[in-house]
Amino acid sequence: xxxxxxxxxxxxxxxxxxxxxxxxxxxxxxxxxxxxxxxxxxxxxxxxxxxxxxxxxxxxxxxxxxxxxxxxxxxxxxxxxxxxxxxxxxxxxxxxxxxxxxxxxxxxxxxxxxxxxxxxxxxxxxxxxxxxxxxxxxxxxxxxxxxxxxxxxxxxxxxxxxxxxxxxxxxxxxxxxxxxxxxxxxxxxxxxxxxxxxxxxxxxxxxxxxxxxxxxxxxxxxxxxxxxxxxxxxxxxxxxxxxxxxxxxxxxxxxxxxxxxxxxxxxxxxxxxxxxxxxxxxxxxxxxxxxxxxxxxxxxxxxxxxxxxxxxxxxxxxxxxxxxxxxxxxxxxxxxxxxxxxxxxxxxxxxxxxxxxxxxxxxxxxxxxxxxxxxxxxxxxxxxxxxxxxx
Ligand code: ATP
Ligand code: MG
Numbered sequence: 606x607x608x609x610x611x612x613x614x615x616x617x618x619x620x621x622x623x624x625x626x627x628x629x630x631x632x633x634x635x636x637x638x639x640x641x642x643x644x645x646x647x648x649x650x651x652x653x654x655x656x657x658x659x660x661x662x663x664x665x666x667x668x669x670x671x672x673x674x675x676x677x678x679x680x681x682x683x684x685x686x687x688x689x690x691x692x693x694x695x696x697x698x699x700x701x702x703x704x705x706x707x708x709x710x711x712x713x714x715x716x717x718x719x720x721x722x723x724x725x726x727x728x729x730x731x732x733x734x735x736x737x738x739x740x741x742x743x744x745x746x747x748x749x750x751x752x753x754x755x756x757x758x759x760x761x762x763x764x765x766x767x768x769x770x771x772x773x774x775x776x777x778x779x780x781x782x783x784x785x786x787x788x789x790x791x792x793x794x795x796x797x798x799x800x801x802x803x804x805x806x807x808x809x810x811x812x813x814x815x816x817x818x819x820x821x822x823x824x825x826x827x828x829x830x831x832x833x834x835x836x837x838x839x840x841x842x843x844x845x846x847x848x849x850x851x852x853x854x855x856x857x858x859x860x861x862x863x864x865x866x867x868x869x870x871x872x873x874x875x876x877x878x879x880x881x882x883x884x885x886x887x888x889x890x891x892x893x894x895x896x897x898x899x900x901x902x903x904x905x906x907x908x909x910x911x912x913x914x915x916x917x918x919x920x921x922x923x924x925x926x927x928x929x930x931x932x933x934x935x936x937x938x939x940x941x942x943x944x945x946x947x948x949x950x951x952x953x954x955x956x957x958x959x960x961x962x963x964x965x966x967x968x969x970x971x972x973x974x975x976x977x978x979x980x981x982x983x984x985x986x987x988x989x990x991x992x993x994x995x996x
Contacts, residue, residue, distance in 0.1 A: 607686045608665055610672055611768065612654035615679035615776055628654070630779040631677040637841060638675055638995065642668040654678065673772065674838040676805050677779035680771035684757075686764040689723055691730065695737050697767045698756055705769045711748035712738065718760040734758065778807030780841055785809045786919070787882045788891040789874060790845070791949050792828045795893030795922055797836060797939040798930050802921040803891045804840040811885045812843055813878050815850040820954075825947035830991060835939050837995040846881050847989040850874075853980055854954060861971045864960045867901045869971060871910045873980065879914040880985040889917045895930065896923050900959035912965045 614631065628649045635656065639645045643663030648655050656672060658665065665683070672681050687697040699706070706712070714735040716727040725733065734756065739747055759766045786808040788800040804810055814829045826847065833843050853873050861869055878890050894902045901910075911918050922930050934940040960967075 609658070609684050609686060609766065610656040610665070610669055611682050611684050611766075611771075612656065612672060612675065612678035612774065613680035613682075613771060614649070614652045614654065614677060615774070627677065627779060627782060630782050631675065634677070634779050634781070634841060635672065635675050638671045638838070639668055641995075642671065671838065672774075674775050675779075676775045676777040676807065676839065677782075678774035679776055681774045682768045682771040684766045684768035686766055689720065689760055689765045691725065691733055694730075694758055694765055694767060695734060697765075698734065698738070698758070699741070701767055702754070702756060702769045705754050706738070706742060706745070709745060709752070709754035711746050711752045712754040712756060713747060713749050713752040714738065714756045714758065716758045716760070720760050720762050723760045730758065730760070775805065775839060777805035780804055780807060780839075781809045783807030783809075784889075785811065785885065785887040786889045786891050787811045787813055787878045787885070787887045789878055789893070790814050790829055790833065791893070792825055792832065792943065792945075792947055793893065793949060794927075794934050794940065794943040795895060795898075795930055797832045797893075797943060798933045798937070799891055799893035799919075799921050801836060801839060801933070801937050801939075803919055804836070808889075808891070810836075810840050810843060810891070811881060811887055812845040813848060813881050814845055815848045815874055815877075817851045817854055818849070820851065820854070821948045825949065828942060828945055828947050830993065831942050832939055833993045834996060835937070835942060837993055839937070842995055843993045845991045845993060847991060848877055848881075848984050849987050849989075850984065853984060856975065856980065858954050860974055863956045864958055865963060865968065865971050866954060866956045867959050868906055868909050868963045869968060871901055871906075872913045872968060872972075873977075873984075875910050875918070876913050876977070876981045877984050879916055880981055881988070882916060884985070889919055890914065891919045891921070893922055893930075894920045895925060895927070898927070900961050903961055905962040905964065909963050909965050909968050912968075 632647045636647050644659040646657045646659055669683055685697055685701040687693050714731045716730040718727045754769055757768050783806055786803055788810045790796045790812045800810055812833050816826050833845050837843055857866055857869050
C-alpha cells in the first residue's frame with residue numbers, strides 16, 4: 606500500500622459555506638465508483654481528496670481510471686508514499702517518476718509540509734531535492750514558471766507523498782449536487798452527449814427512452830441501454846425508463862395532420878417525460894436538441910414542445926455544431942455505438958414535409974380530439990424500468 610490517488614477539487618472549492626456538502630458528495634460518488642476495485646478510504650483535506658487503498662490487492666489502475674471520470678475533480682494523480690527522510694524521498698522520486706524525469710526538459714520541485722516536526726521546512730526541502738535532481742539529471746534545467754514536470758512532495762503526519770504532473774480530471778460538479786433531471790435518450794449522437802454535459806453540471810439523471818415496438822427493434826432498444834451503460838462511469842448507476850410509444854404514434858398518425866406529426870409526437874414525449882419527472886422527483890428535462898438541425902428543432906418548434914410543461918428544459922447542445930457534438934461523443938466513447946444503424950421512433954412515420962414554423966395554437970387545435978391526459982397516463986403506467994449498473 607505504498608501508493609494513493611489524489612483528486613484535486615475544482616470550482617466546488619469556491620462554493621463558500623456549501624463547500625463541505627460538495628466535498629461530501631464528491632467523496633460518496635468516489636466511494637461508490639471504487640467498490641469494484643477493492644477497499645479504499647476516501648478523505649478530503651484542503652481541497653484535495655485522498656483515495657487510499659486499504660489492502661494490497663486493490664486494483665490501482667482500475668481505480669485511477671474510475672477517478673478520472675468523477676465529476677468535481679479537475680485533476681487526478683497517482684502518488685507514492687515513502688518514509689519521511691530526504692534521501693528516501695529522493696530515491697522514491699527517481700524510481701516512481703523515472704519516465705517523466707526522462708521525458709522532461711525542465712522541472713521544478715514543490716513541497717508542502719503539514720508535519721511541522723519534520724526538520725526541513727518546505728523551501729529547504731524543495732531546494733535540497735531540486736539541487737540533487739539538477740545534479741543527477743544533466744538534461745534537466747530548473748524552471749520555476751513553466752516547467753515540463755513539477756515534482757510534488759508532501760510531508761504528512763504518517764508518511765511523505767511524491768507525485769508528478771496531475772492528469773486532467775472530469776471537471777464539473779459532483780453528480781447529485783444540482784438535483785435530479787429526466788434526460789430524453791434516443792439512440793442518436795446528440796442525446797448521450799447532452800446527458801453527459803448535464804451530469805457534468807451536477808445533475809443526477811433518470812433516462813427516458815421512447816420505444817415503438819415493432820416499428821423499432823429490440824436491437825434499437827439494446828443500443829440505448831448500451832449507451833446508458835457507457836455513461837455510467839460518469840453518471841453513476843442509471844435507470845432507463847422505457848416508454849411504450851407505439852399506440853400514441855399510431856393514434857397521431859390516424860387523427861392528426863401529417864405535417865404536424867413530428868411536433869405533436871415530441872409534445873407527447875415532453876409530457877410523458879414531465880410525468881416521469883413528477884414520479885421520480887426530478888425538476889427539469891434534458892434533450893439533445895440543436896437549433897436548426899432538423900424541422901422539429903427550430904425556435905418555433907421548441908416553443909411548441911416546451912409549451913406542454915412548466916419544467917425548465919435544458920438543451921446543452923443547442924448552440925453546438927454537429928462536429929462539436931461528435932468530438933465530445935468520441936471523447937466519452939458513445940460515438941461508435943450511436944452510429945449503429947438502428948431505427949429510432951422519430952424516424953417512424955416521418956412526414957415528407959414537416960412544418961418548420963408550427964404554432965402552439967395549431968398544435969393545441971390538432972390535439973383537441975385526443976384524450977391527451979389518458980394517453981400520457983397510459984404510457985407512463987406501462988413504463989419498463991431497466992437498471993444499469995456501473996461498468
Ligand atoms: P439524437 O442524436 O440525440 O438522436 P437527433 O438529432 O436525432 O438527436 P431528434 O431525433 O429530433 O434529434 O431528437 C431530438 C431529441 O429528442 C433527442 O436528442 C432526444 O433528447 C429526444 N429524443 C428523440 N427520440 C427519442 C427517443 N426515442 N427516446 C427518448 N428521447 C428521444
Ligand atoms: Mg434521434
